[in-house]
Amino acid sequence: MSVTPVEVTGTKAARRNVVERRRRPRERGRIPLSIVLGLLMVYFLVPFWWLIVNSSKTAAGLFGGDSALWFADDINYWGNLVDLFTYGGGIYARWLGNSALYAILGGVGATVLAVLAGYGFAKYQFAGRRLSFAILLGAVMVPTTALAIPTFVLFAQAGLTNTIWAVIIPTLLNPFGVYLMNVYARDAVPDELLDAARVDGAGEFRSFFTVALPLLRPAIVTVLLLSVVASWNNYFLPLVMLSDNRLFPVTVGIGLWQSTASTYGAAGGQTLWSIIILGSLVSVIPLIIAFLGLQKYWRGGLAIGSLK
Amino acid sequence: MTATTEAPLSTKRRKSTSARQNLFGWMFVGPFAIIFLAMLVLPIGYALYLSLFQKSLIGGTRFVLFGNYVKAFSDPSFLDGVWFVITFSLVLIPLQMAVSLAIALILDIIVTRFARFSRLMIFMPYAIPTVIGALMWGFLYSDTFGPLAELFGTFGAQAPDFLSRNLIFYGLLNIVTWQWAGYYMIILYAALQGIDPTLYEAARIDGASQWQIVWRIKIPMVAPALLLILVFALIGTLQFFNEPKILQDLAAGSIPNDFTPNMYAYQQAFSLANYNYGATISFALGAVVFICVYIFLFATRKRGSIFS
Structure with missing residues (x-):
C-alpha cells in the first residue's frame, strides 16, 4: 500500500474531502447488510422475547398447547408477580437484595483495589515492580473456578463459609482490572502533571486524589461495571460457599428452583415454572438498565485492553 | 531487582527518590497484594498441598505425593471431561470469533441509527x-415450553432435541456463542473504529475492493483484539461449568456429573466430600489452562500481543 499525497497533507479540507469520498462506497450494500443485521438481532433477542411472553402466562397457559412465542389470551403478569414475591415467604426479594449486596460490596471493593494497584504499577518505580507485574499477568490466566475448592476448605477452617464474606472476599480479586487500570493510567496521567503537583507541595495521596483520579474516570467506570456484572452473574462461587438459602444470590436461587421444578417433573412443578420464568426476567432488568444507562462510559472503556 | 532506572542523579538524591518510590509504590499496590496473596497464592498453594494427600475411612489421611495425579490422569471421567472441553473450545472459539468479527465488520460499514440500535441489542x-442465559435457551429447546416443536411441526418435520445426548454439544455451543458474541463484538468494533480511515482511502486509490480492505487491512489491524478474545474464550471454556450444570436437570440424562472437569471436581468435593481429589482435579485443570494459554501466547508473541 503506497501513501498518496491526499493523506500526507493533513489539512482539514483534505480530511473532510476524504470523509466525503469514503462515505460513498459505504452506501453500496447497505440494504443487504442491514437485513443480515436485522436477522442477527432477531437471533440475539429471541430468548428475551420468549421470557417476556411466557412470564405473562398462567401455569395453564404455559403448559397448554398455545404458541410458545406469542401471548396467551389471559395476561397474568400481576398474578405471577405476586406469586413470585410471596413464594417461600418472599425469599425472592431477599435473593435480589443479596445479589445487590454482593455485587456492590464485591464490585466496588475490587474496583478500589484495582485502581490503587493499577496506578501504583503505572506511576512508581518500586522494588519488585517488574516481577510482581509479571506475576499479575500470569494470574489473569488462572481460572477462577480452580480456586473455589481450596478457598472453600480454607474458609471452612476459618468458619467463614455460609456467610456473606465467603462470597464477597474472593470477589475482591480482579487481576484483569489491575491490568486495565495500569494500561490506562500509564497514558492518561502524565508524569509531568504529577511532578508539577509535587513541586506545588501536594503529597502523593493528594496528587492521586486530585490529579490522577479525575483523569482515570473512564477506566474506573469500566472496571466497576465489569466487576459488578461479574459478581452479580457469579454462580459457581456462591453455589460452593453457601448452604443457607437465605444467603443465596438470585442466580443460585433460581438455579435451585429450577432444579426442584425439574425433579417434580412438568406436572408437579407447574406453579414453580411460571415464577422461575418471571424471576429470570426480573433478575435481568437491573443489569439491562445499568448497561443502557451507562452506555457512554463502557462503550469506549471495554476496549481498553485490546487497542494496545 | 533495583528500580532506579532514572537518569543519573546525585547518589543521595537517587537514594531518597528510590526510597520514596518504594514506599508509595507499595502503599498503592499493597491492599491488592494482600488480597492477591490471600485469595490466589494461598488457595493455589493449598490446592497443591491437598492434592498430595488421600483420605480414606479406614486409613485416615495419608501422604501419597503424586498419587492423586496418577489417578486423575488415568481416570476416564477426568480425561473424557478434558477431551470434551478441548473439542468444545476448538469448535466454539472459531465460531464465536467469526460471528463477532462479522457483526463488528458490518457495524463498521453501516453507520445508521438502526445499526447503532442493533449493536446495543446484540451486546445485551x-x-x-x-x-439465566442457559435457562432461557433450555426453555427454548424444551419440547414442553419451546417453539421448536411448533415451528418444525408446521413443516411436518420432527424438531431436533438440543437437550438430547447427541445434540447437547450443539445446544451448549449455541448458548455460549449467544452469550459472549456481543461482548467480543464490542471489543472488535472499538478496535476497528480505532483504525486510521486514511488507510482505507489509500487502499481504495490503489484499486482495492471493499473485500480486500476487510481482509488486508481491517482484520490484520484488529489481530491483537482477536488474540485477546481468543485467550479469554479459551480460559472461560476450559473451566466450563454454569451452563451444563443448569441444563443438567432440564436435559435429563444427557449431562452426567463428570461432563466437564469442573463439574467433576465439584461433584468430588461437594457431593462426595472428597476434597483431596477435587483439589487435584482443580489444580490439574488450572495447570492445563495456564500452560495452554502460556504456550499459545508465547507462540503468537511476535504478532503483537497484549501480554508482550
Missing part, C-alpha cells in the same frame, strides 16, 4: 447471568 446477552 452479555449483561445476562450465564445461569
Whole structure:
C-alpha cells in the first residue's frame, strides 16, 4: 500500500474531502447488510422475547398447547408477580437484595483495589515492580473456578463459609482490572502533571486524589461495571460457599428452583415454572438498565485492553 | 531487582527518590497484594498441598505425593471431561470469533441509527447471568415450553432435541456463542473504529475492493483484539461449568456429573466430600489452562500481543 499525497497533507479540507469520498462506497450494500443485521438481532433477542411472553402466562397457559412465542389470551403478569414475591415467604426479594449486596460490596471493593494497584504499577518505580507485574499477568490466566475448592476448605477452617464474606472476599480479586487500570493510567496521567503537583507541595495521596483520579474516570467506570456484572452473574462461587438459602444470590436461587421444578417433573412443578420464568426476567432488568444507562462510559472503556 | 532506572542523579538524591518510590509504590499496590496473596497464592498453594494427600475411612489421611495425579490422569471421567472441553473450545472459539468479527465488520460499514440500535441489542446477552442465559435457551429447546416443536411441526418435520445426548454439544455451543458474541463484538468494533480511515482511502486509490480492505487491512489491524478474545474464550471454556450444570436437570440424562472437569471436581468435593481429589482435579485443570494459554501466547508473541 503506497501513501498518496491526499493523506500526507493533513489539512482539514483534505480530511473532510476524504470523509466525503469514503462515505460513498459505504452506501453500496447497505440494504443487504442491514437485513443480515436485522436477522442477527432477531437471533440475539429471541430468548428475551420468549421470557417476556411466557412470564405473562398462567401455569395453564404455559403448559397448554398455545404458541410458545406469542401471548396467551389471559395476561397474568400481576398474578405471577405476586406469586413470585410471596413464594417461600418472599425469599425472592431477599435473593435480589443479596445479589445487590454482593455485587456492590464485591464490585466496588475490587474496583478500589484495582485502581490503587493499577496506578501504583503505572506511576512508581518500586522494588519488585517488574516481577510482581509479571506475576499479575500470569494470574489473569488462572481460572477462577480452580480456586473455589481450596478457598472453600480454607474458609471452612476459618468458619467463614455460609456467610456473606465467603462470597464477597474472593470477589475482591480482579487481576484483569489491575491490568486495565495500569494500561490506562500509564497514558492518561502524565508524569509531568504529577511532578508539577509535587513541586506545588501536594503529597502523593493528594496528587492521586486530585490529579490522577479525575483523569482515570473512564477506566474506573469500566472496571466497576465489569466487576459488578461479574459478581452479580457469579454462580459457581456462591453455589460452593453457601448452604443457607437465605444467603443465596438470585442466580443460585433460581438455579435451585429450577432444579426442584425439574425433579417434580412438568406436572408437579407447574406453579414453580411460571415464577422461575418471571424471576429470570426480573433478575435481568437491573443489569439491562445499568448497561443502557451507562452506555457512554463502557462503550469506549471495554476496549481498553485490546487497542494496545 | 533495583528500580532506579532514572537518569543519573546525585547518589543521595537517587537514594531518597528510590526510597520514596518504594514506599508509595507499595502503599498503592499493597491492599491488592494482600488480597492477591490471600485469595490466589494461598488457595493455589493449598490446592497443591491437598492434592498430595488421600483420605480414606479406614486409613485416615495419608501422604501419597503424586498419587492423586496418577489417578486423575488415568481416570476416564477426568480425561473424557478434558477431551470434551478441548473439542468444545476448538469448535466454539472459531465460531464465536467469526460471528463477532462479522457483526463488528458490518457495524463498521453501516453507520445508521438502526445499526447503532442493533449493536446495543446484540451486546445485551452479555449483561445476562450465564445461569439465566442457559435457562432461557433450555426453555427454548424444551419440547414442553419451546417453539421448536411448533415451528418444525408446521413443516411436518420432527424438531431436533438440543437437550438430547447427541445434540447437547450443539445446544451448549449455541448458548455460549449467544452469550459472549456481543461482548467480543464490542471489543472488535472499538478496535476497528480505532483504525486510521486514511488507510482505507489509500487502499481504495490503489484499486482495492471493499473485500480486500476487510481482509488486508481491517482484520490484520484488529489481530491483537482477536488474540485477546481468543485467550479469554479459551480460559472461560476450559473451566466450563454454569451452563451444563443448569441444563443438567432440564436435559435429563444427557449431562452426567463428570461432563466437564469442573463439574467433576465439584461433584468430588461437594457431593462426595472428597476434597483431596477435587483439589487435584482443580489444580490439574488450572495447570492445563495456564500452560495452554502460556504456550499459545508465547507462540503468537511476535504478532503483537497484549501480554508482550
